[in-house]
Amino acid sequence: MKQxxxxxxxxxxKDKVFRLAKRLLVSTxxxxxxxxxxYFKLWKNKGKLENYKSVEAFAMTMTKNYCFxxxxxxxxxxxxxxHSNYKEKDTPLQRKxxxxxxxxxxxKLIENLPEQQKLIIQLRDIEEYEFEEIAKMLxxxxxxxxxxxxxxxxxxxEQLIKQHNYGIS
Amino acid sequence: xxxxxxERLLEKYLNAETTIAEEKILKQYFTSDTIAPHLEEYQSLxxxxxxxxxxxxxxxxxxxxxxxxWKWLSIAASVVLLISVYTGYNDYQEQKxxxxxxxxxxxxxxxxxxxxxxxxxxIAQLQHFEETKNKIFK
Numbered sequence: 001m002k003q004x005x006x007x008x009x010x011x012x013x014k015d016k017v018f019r020l021a022k023r024l025l026v027s028t029x030x031x032x033x034x035x036x037x038x039y040f041k042l043w044k045n046k047g048k049l050e051n052y053k054s055v056e057a058f059a060m061t062m063t064k065n066y067c068f069x070x071x072x073x074x075x076x077x078x079x080x081x082x083h084s085n086y087k088e089k090d091t092p093l094q095r096k097x098x099x100x101x102x103x104x105x106x107x108k109l110i111e112n113l114p115e116q117q118k119l120i121i122q123l124r125d126i127e128e129y130e131f132e133e134i135a136k137m138l139x140x141x142x143x144x145x146x147x148x149x150x151x152x153x154x155x156x157x158e159q160l161i162k163q164h165n166y167g168i169s
Numbered sequence: 170x171x172x173x174x175x176e177r178l179l180e181k182y183l184n185a186e187t188t189i190a191e192e193k194i195l196k197q198y199f200t201s202d203t204i205a206p207h208l209e210e211y212q213s214l215x216x217x218x219x220x221x222x223x224x225x226x227x228x229x230x231x232x233x234x235x236x237x238x239w240k241w242l243s244i245a246a247s248v249v250l251l252i253s254v255y256t257g258y259n260d261y262q263e264q265k266x267x268x269x270x271x272x273x274x275x276x277x278x279x280x281x282x283x284x285x286x287x288x289x290x291x292i293a294q295l296q297h298f299e300e301t302k303n304k305i306f307k
Contacts, residue, residue, distance in 0.1 A: 102213035150185035
């Protein structure tokens with residue numbers, strides 16, 4: 001696989017990789033590093049990419065695994081990620097989120113979900129993948145994806161209703 | 170979109186039974202300005218999804234690893250180290266060799282000097298002999 005061909009295959013989903021990494025690793029810098037690392041790995045394995053039906057799904061699986069490894073090594077060295085510890089770059093998203101408190105509240109609700117549910121919300125509700133694709137990416141059964149997604153959505157909904165009724169977060 | 174069908178879609182949405190197309194309808198409805206008051210709590214959720222999808226990677230991606238440079242640098246450093254150790258060792262050997270030759274030469278000189286001195290004594294005796302001979306045969 002030549003460089004131009006490689007770039008054509010892998011570049012279209014770079015933002016998706018980045019957003020998935022950020023969902024798990026929280027900080028923008030960490031997510032950027034993870035994306036960079038993932039693309040090294042893809043480039044090194046470029047010969048094998050032709051064997052995969054969907055390079056994108058393969059990349060997403062790799063991203064998930066890489067981020068889990070990062071999180072594990074962080075926990076092992078007692079450096080848990082706390083969102084407030086990071087000074088985020090002023091991205092357009094960040095500013096928009098700050099404009100709307102209730103939207104950033106949703107961000108926190110998703111952050112508090114179990115890792116698996118976080119991933120599924122990210123892949124389905126934000127990236128809009130089909131259940132079959134998500135199942136392949138996360139190496140689980142489509143029915144399990146549905147069950148987890150339903151649980152995650154219901155949790156978020158309940159929290160939102162609570163917040164809405166009390167008017168506090 | 171009718172309110173009743175939005176409510177039905179929401180129900181399906183919570184059970185994770187909606188299709189991507191149906192979820193798009195929900196996203197569209199909840200980012201519009203006409204949301205039924207009793208569904209307002211969903212607004213932030215669907216706007217969050219829509220906003221989140223717009224976030225992009227701003228840092229350019231490099232395909233050539235920085236780590237490779239470190240690898241090559243360390244290889245270069247070890248080669249330099251090996252060469253310097255080798256030449257250093259050679260120099261040391263040469264110096265040792267030179268010292269050995271110097272000591273040998275000095276030894277030879279010493280030997281020469283000793284024998285020369287012996288010769289001098291013999292010559293002195295010869296001198297003495299000459300003087301006595303001159304006294305006798307005047």
